Amino acid sequence: MNAKRHLILALLAPLVSLLGAATLAEPEFIGDSPAPGNMRFNWIHGSISAKANSDVRIQVHRYNEHTYILRENPAIHWEAPFMYLLFGKTQAVLLDTGATTESEYFPLRDTVDTIIARWQRANHVEYLELAVLPLGSDFSQNQGAEQFADRPNTKVLSVGSMQREQLLAQRNLDLGGRTLSLLQTPGLDEHAVCLYDPWTDFLFTGNVFYPGRLVIRDFEAYKASLLSLLAFKNDNAVKWLMGGRIEMSDYPGVDYRLRSNFRPREHALQLDAALLDEAYQIVQLMNGSTDIRIHDHFIVMNGVGRGARDYGYPSYTPERFRQVRLR
Amino acid sequence: MIKVRHVLGITVVSAALFAMERAVSITAAELDFSSPIAAEGSFPEVWIHGSKSAMDNTDPPVQVHAYNEHTFILRENKAINYEGAFMYLLFGNHKALLIDQGSTSSPALFPLRDVVDGVISEWEAKHGQSVELIVANSHLHGDHYAAWNQFVDRPNTIMVGLTHEEVMDYWGFTSYPDQRIEYDLGGRKLIVTGSPGHQSSELSMYDTWTDLLYTGDMFYRGRLYLDDWEAWVASIRRLRQLADEYPVTHLINNHIEMTTTPKVDYPIGTTWQPDEPPMQMTLSMLDVAVKAVDEVPGPGIYKYDDFLIYNEIPWAYTTDP
Numbered sequence: 141m142n143a144k145r146h147l148i149l150a151l152l153a154p155l156v157s158l159l160g161a162a163t164l165a166e167p168e169f170i171g172d173s174p175a176p177g178n179m180r181f182n183w184i185h186g187s188i189s190a191k192a193n194s195d196v197r198i199q200v201h202r203y204n205e206h207t208y209i210l211r212e213n214p215a216i217h218w219e220a221p222f223m224y225l226l227f228g229k230t231q232a233v234l235l236d237t238g239a240t241t242e243s244e245y246f247p248l249r250d251t252v253d254t255i256i257a258r259w260q261r262a263n264h265v266e267y268l269e270l271a272v273l274p275l276g277s278d279f280s281q282n283q284g285a286e287q288f289a290d291r292p293n294t295k296v297l298s299v300g301s302m303q304r305e306q307l308l309a310q311r312n313l314d315l316g317g318r319t320l321s322l323l324q325t326p327g328l329d330e331h332a333v334c335l336y337d338p339w340t341d342f343l344f345t346g347n348v349f350y351p352g353r354l355v356i357r358d359f360e361a362y363k364a365s366l367l368s369l370l371a372f373k374n375d376n377a378v379k380w381l382m383g384g385r386i387e388m389s390d391y392p393g394v395d396y397r398l399r400s401n402f403r404p405r406e407h408a409l410q411l412d413a414a415l416l417d418e419a420y421q422i423v424q425l426m427n428g429s430t431d432i433r434i435h436d437h438f439i440v441m442n443g444v445g446r447g448a449r450d451y452g453y454p455s456y457t458p459e460r461f462r463q464v465r466l467r
Numbered sequence: 468m469i470k471v472r473h474v475l476g477i478t479v480v481s482a483a484l485f486a487m488e489r490a491v492s493i494t495a496a497e498l499d500f501s502s503p504i505a506a507e508g509s510f511p512e513v514w515i516h517g518s519k520s521a522m523d524n525t526d527p528p529v530q531v532h533a534y535n536e537h538t539f540i541l542r543e544n545k546a547i548n549y550e551g552a553f554m555y556l557l558f559g560n561h562k563a564l565l566i567d568q569g570s571t572s573s574p575a576l577f578p579l580r581d582v583v584d585g586v587i588s589e590w591e592a593k594h595g596q597s598v599e600l601i602v603a604n605s606h607l608h609g610d611h612y613a614a615w616n617q618f619v620d621r622p623n624t625i626m627v628g629l630t631h632e633e634v635m636d637y638w639g640f641t642s643y644p645d646q647r648i649e650y651d652l653g654g655r656k657l658i659v660t661g662s663p664g665h666q667s668s669e670l671s672m673y674d675t676w677t678d679l680l681y682t683g684d685m686f687y688r689g690r691l692y693l694d695d696w697e698a699w700v701a702s703i704r705r706l707r708q709l710a711d712e713y714p715v716t717h718l719i720n721n722h723i724e725m726t727t728t729p730k731v732d733y734p735i736g737t738t739w740q741p742d743e744p745p746m747q748m749t750l751s752m753l754d755v756a757v758k759a760v761d762e763v764p765g766p767g768i769y770k771y772d773d774f775l776i777y778n779e780i781p782w783a784y785t786t787d788p
Contacts, residue, residue: 188576190738446787
């Protein structure tokens with residue numbers, strides 16, 4: 141009787157461990173090609189009347205099981221910034237924290253907690269730390285950080301904090317099997333950093349490089365930052381540049397004006413890494429002069445305010461591409 | 468025989484109806500708008516001014532404020548459209564004048580027609596008169612006529628129109644903009660004159676009953692976007708001249724874009740303005756504009772305490788750092 145039971149157990153054991161392997165396997169963040177993911181969808185983009193908006197407050201997109209992209213609803217704040225939540229075996233990191241502090245309007249902490257709880261359950265990870273890392277000091281990157289102040293097992297790496305300084309010195313962030321490299325990229329924002337994820341091959345460029353108005357504050361620093369991003373891109377496989385905002389429309393060179401909270405024809409979030417070469421070329425041509433240079437996918441501005449407009453470009457816009465003039 | 472009786476019946480019924488209508492209009496006394504002193508009125512302490520999170524806004528889509536019982540000021544909710552445009556509904560005997568129709572077309576998002584119909588039917592019931600509605604515009608820009616479409620099928624309504632020619636024709640201009648038109652809104656005399664500069668079909672109106680001077684988009688607490696500087700200079704002087712000849716209680720207009728801090732505006736697109744100054748302006752502010760006319764040397768942004776002059780600057784240009 142006993143022997144029989146042992147036999148059954150012995151027969152079942154490999155089966156159980158096989159099943160276990162299928163469900164309990166730790167994610168292995170290795171592979172020559174970028175981890176697959178899905179970007180075939182539209183982001184929420186506000187509505188004609190923000191008051192009547194019925195979209196979710198935070199759109200959560202699961203790029204793949206260990207990589208999430210979040211967007212703040214433009215009807216809460218027109219900046220509608222993006223946030224990234226990346227998982228490793230021991231730690232998750234939240235890149236950027238949105239443009240709104242109040243959790244009743246912008247429940248970032250709840251949303252992140254929900255994603256983490258599901259991920260932990262699905263991946264059988266008992267203990268997971270969270271790092272909250274605003275990629276820069278811009279308003280649209282750090283407003284939600286304080287929602288995480290009292291979260292257990294969490295460090296908030298705000299600009300000026302000791303832990304952020306340590307990270308800057310370390311130059312990499314180990315999530316457990318998934319180590320992100322960090323580059324300091326001042327120019328638009330002196331505290332800006334970019335992160336590279338060798339698993340998805342994403343280069344997270346925050347507000348340093350994104351499909352929008354790149355308003356240079358320190359020309360030489362920005363030029364140097366672009367150069368270091370270029371060098372990094374040439375040494376590492378970069379699938380896409382993932383920025384923090386979208387301000388361009390999908391019409392080449394045409395942006396949505398500041399504070400517009402209905403952007404039905406937004407540019408895609410992800411940018412081709414080759415655009416860094418073009419940006420560097422543009423910045424070289426500007427050579428520090430007060431100028432607005434309009435590229436199909438971004439606008440580089442130096443010495444002018446964020447809402448400045450260039451009279452001269454595009455010199456010809458077909459009638460159907462012109463924005464309705466409201467005044 | 469049947470046919471004759473039928474016709475007779477119709478005649479009797481219609482005669483009776485006609486008599487009843489006369490009786491109603493006779494019992495309701497005609498309102499007198501000829502008071503020698505300005506009819507009193509008041510502005511609200513604060514207007515609805517949007518909210519930090521626009522999607523969490525709980526204000527009505529249109530705020531209706533009764534300046535007095537025959538003068539209504541409407542404001543579009545800034546959470547629907549950041550322009551937060553003001554609209555005016557003035558009543559005279561058997562006539563009501565709606566100036567401007569806001570910045571949003573959809574009746575589902577911005578039910579202006581319903582709101583205006585509600586105010587009119589309440590007024591009609593109170594004063595025992597039925598009114599014809601005149602749908603007019605201060606000027607021909609999309610943030611002031613977006614809901615014009617909501618009135619096209621309204622009975623007993625005159626649509627002035629959205630072209631320069633229709634506007635000139637309705638008001639009776641033969642030499643725009645200098646001409647002054649005396650417009651009779653059912654016994655309430657309005658003086659209408661041209662005030663181009665911001666837009667080339669703009670009108671300003673003076674109400675002889677309330678002594679309010681309405682300056683539309685050519686003069687308000689905000690960014691005065693001037694397409695045609697020379698025309699604006701002439702318009703400002705024309706308004707000053709009008710104010711010299713008639714008593715003016717307040718200048719009223721279309722937007723609030725300034726903060727309570729002098730020279731500082733809420734940048735374009737702002738949907739939450741907790742520190743707004745009042746909408747109404749004073750004649751001394753008009754005097755500042757009269758003086759500014761000689762100070763502004765050319766295209767550019769010029770800051771004054773209560774307004775900013777955007778002389779030939781693109782409309783979406785901001786001074787954001």
